Amino acid sequence: MMRRAVVFCLGLLASPLAAQEDPAAAALRAKGLLDEAAVALDHAQGARDRVAALTQTVKAYEAGLTALRAGLRRAAIREKALTQELNSAQGQVADLLASLLTISRSPAPVQLTHPAGPTGTARAGMILTEISPALQAEADGLARDLEEVRTLRALQQSAADTLREGLQGAQTARTALSAAISDRTDLPMKFTADPVQTAVLVASSDTLASxxxxxxxxxxxxxxxxxxxxxxxxxxxxxxxxxxILREAGQPDAAGIERPGWVIATAPGALVTTPAAATIRYRGPLLDYGNVMIIEPGPGILFVLAGLDQVYGEVGQVLPAGHPLGLMGGAGVAQDEILTQASAGQNTETLYLEVREDQETVNPAEWFKTDKE
Known part of the structure; x- marks a missing residue:
């Protein structure tokens, strides 16, 4: 029942306001991903590689939640457009109803006569005959719009219920993933870090580059x-x-500050993973960047990831591609607030990505592919 409700809700939005993908297919895919994620979460605890299984589970939840949030935004946009159209037509409808009410109250002999005589009466009848189908079509259109608004509001609530369930499942999967990473002991170590020297370097550095x-x-x-x-x-x-990608390399922010890396907008609690096999060179707070992960995917190459809420792993560990590095913030926001964000856009957190080669920054576009390509 829930799946049919969500599919129907988004299926109504086959209009220029909707995305290019078929709304019904998108809704079915979103609900299907959330269903699969729930099943995967049950199986992940007993998986041979719990970290890998839970990583895929979290990503499945993220994909489903993203699609479902997009559907909620489409529904909100469509409902707003219909409501505005109905409000703008309110005056015309009132005039039409007043005219029809006046005619209906007139005595039958008066309705059959015209001041201009029989010819005027015939012409008036012809005009009414031509106008009636148009009036009926307009009335039918208004009725359809009203019914669609009522349906959208009811089915948005059904989709919101599904979103709540998905948010709860995603949070459970993130918690299980954090525990699984803490228990992991099989990752190789390329080097050991001196905590004292690390603290001294953090305290003495005034820039990310240094x-x-x-x-x-x-x-x-x-x-x-x-x-x-x-x-x-x-x-x-x-x-x-x-x-x-919210801001590309060299693009100034609202304060006019230009950075050589990318600012990526993400959903609350989004999982950050290694884009390739890499060694952890640093993890922890740094300057005004929040929690930072610096990984080395190859000699002389560093990927700097800043702005995380939680960070995983130990300095010196060699991680496989796709291994969790941490989580973005915002996962603890009240669900009602997240549901409100879903109507306006879900990417409320930002991750900073910088690439360094031989102690020089390079445009991340040289390393990473995006949907723009």
């Missing part, structure tokens, strides 16, 4: 040879988080 350029100072002993190398994947990497 900190990243001196990360070698925190290493205890020699680093192991080998490790991941990402050069063959240059230009083909996926973004580390599901979201959209």
């Amino acid at each position: 900190f990243a350029d001196n990360l070698g100072e925190i290493v205890v002993g020699d680093e192991l040879e080998g490790g991941p190398d990402v050069h063959e994947q240059r230009g083909m990497l996926s973004l580390p988080v599901q979201g959209t």
Whole structure:
């Protein structure tokens, strides 16, 4: 029943206001993803690799929630447009009803006569005959719009209920993922970090660049040879988080500040993963960037990810591609607030992504592919 309600709700939106994808198919895909995620969550606890299983579960929830939020926005836009059309037509409808009411109250002999005589009466009858179908069509259209508004409002609530269930499931999966990562002990270590030297470097660095350029100072002993190398994947990497690029490299923000990396808008609690196999060079708070993850996917290459709420792993660990790095903030926001955000746009958090090669920043577009391409 819930699935049919959501599908019908979004299926009504086959109009220029809707996205290019068939709304009914999008709704079915969204609900299907959430159903699959719920099943995957039940199975993940007993999986051989719980981290990988739960990572996919969280991503499945994110995909389903994103699609469902998009459907709620479409429904809200469509309802607003219909309501505005009905409000603008309110005066015309009132005049029409007043005229019809006046005619209906007139005595029958008066309705059959005209001041201009029989010819005027005949002409008036012909005019009414021509107008009646148009009036009926207008009335039918208004009735359909009213019914669609009522249906949209009811079915938006059904979709909101599904969204609440999905948000609860996603939070459960994130909590289980955090626990699974804490219990993991099988990841290789490329080097060991000195916590004292790390603290000194954090305190003495006044820029992200100076900190990243001196990360070698925190290493205890020699680093192991080998490790991941990402050069063959240059230009083909996926973004580390599901979201959209809010500001590109060199594009100033509202304060006029230009940064060499990308600002990516994400949903609350979005999962951040390694775009490629990489070694953790640093994790923790840094300057005014919030929690920062710096990973090394290849010699001389650093990916800087800033603005996370939670960070996973240990400095020196070698992570496979697609391994969780942390979570964005906002997951603890009240559900009613998230539902309100769903009507306006769900990407309320921002992740900063910077790429450094041989101690120089490069445009992330040289490494990452986006939907624009």
